[in-house]
Amino acid sequence: MAQLSYRDAVARGIAQEMRRDERVVVVGEDIAGAGGVFKTTVGLLDEFGPKRVLDTPISEQAILGAAMGAAMTGLRPVAEIMFSDFFAVCWDIVVNQIAKTRYMTDGQVSLPLVIKTGNGGGLRFGAQHSQSIENWAMAVPGLKVVTPSTAEDVVGLMAAAIRDEDPVIFCEHKGLYASKGEVPDGEIVDSLGTAKIRRPGRDATILALGMMVPRALAAAEDLATRGIDAEVIDVRSLVPLDTRTILGSVARTGRLFTVEENPQLLGWGAEIASIVADEAFWDLDGPVQRITTPHIPLPSADSLEDLVMPSAESVASTVEKALQS
Template structure:
């Protein structure tokens, strides 16, 4: 057992898979010699050499396209798109190429690859380096979307993503890179499509992802300590595939559900989850399903403004308390 930071867990997970399978290769901007701009790939070049750990030019289409061609012909590439916002310049591969290839070729060709990105806000980087792009990615049949919130989940879900025969977008939260957690020794392999109940509760279900998970846990502590409201906090972890059973089971127990997301109000991932709950668990609900989101604005850079935009512990507490008392 070791205490690892979230960023160290990324390197640990990649190293675990590269050591296991020589077909696993890593490419991206600054990932080799510099160890990544987020220092999440430190030591991999030294351990696995320049044929398996590639510094690329600032060419996001070349990065994702090359990953795809390599994946189609037998490798298991891990491609880093530094800031998730940059998926915008190579979105063709996310939208048109990776997810459709297996279907269009009637199963002849798969794209077993992982796209890692630094996702999410809180770092005061402004509107083009702070977005949460889960909703950009989860709308395409054929693509999987995962986002861990703890170091141990980073290792296990990254391993699962690398071994998965389908393309996976793996969203690492930038504001979690420095956080620490216990990570067991030895190989760690998790399962895509599994949510985790991190805290049981009988009054309400909170569905969260990434940075919103620790904030939701803190909010649950406050709601219990100060208001006697018991919240069941679920780390959704994987949007595609989605652990609907875990989510609907919890809603059936608590009768209330709150999604906490960094996606903007307009068509964030919470809207799809709330839609599923409305379709399939309507009669379990004792009140409206509530989305706690970033407002429908580009993210501002200034700390005072960004803190107002992204759901805070206090906002989560107040919205749940207000909604349950209504």
């Protein structure tokens, strides 16, 4: 057991799988010699050499086209899209090629590849480098979508993503790269499609993802001082989704809140609210409430970015108000 940063956990997870399986390769901009713009691939070039750790030109389409071809011909690539905002310039290859190949070949060709990406805001990177794009990706049949919130989960979910036979969008929250957590020694392999209850509670269920998880936990601790015992669930995997854990929690608490780092319109919480309305309506003791960003791009200014992102305070006050009305 050792303290590891979230960013170092990314490299550890990839290295664990590269040692196990020589078909695993890494491609992306500045991921080899520079160890990644966010330093999430440090040490991989030294250990595995330039044939398995490849720098690419600044072309997202080229990165993912190469990764797709590699996956089709027997490798298990991990490709990096440096900022998740840049998926917007390569959606055709993700949505129309990568996501559909297994379906369109009647299962004859699978694409075991991982697209890892720096996702999310809070770092003053402005409107074009701060978005959370899970809800873009989860709308596409054929893609799996995970977002870990702890260093241990980064290692285990990265291993699970690399071992999966289908394309996985692996969202690393940029605002968590510097955070540290205890990570057990030895091989760690987690399961896609599993949520974790980070804090059990009786009065309300709070779902959160990525950097919203620590904020939801802080909100729950604050609420506890005011007599409200909130359960916090780290959703971790949007596709597949762990409905068993979520519905089980709602059945216990009767109240559901989602904390989302995306605009409310068609955010991931909307899908969960829909499932809960269908399958847990009679468990609900009040409306499902979603705490999201406003329907605007994320601002650059510190004060404005802090204002629009869900905070521990806004989560706590929303939950408290809802339970009192």
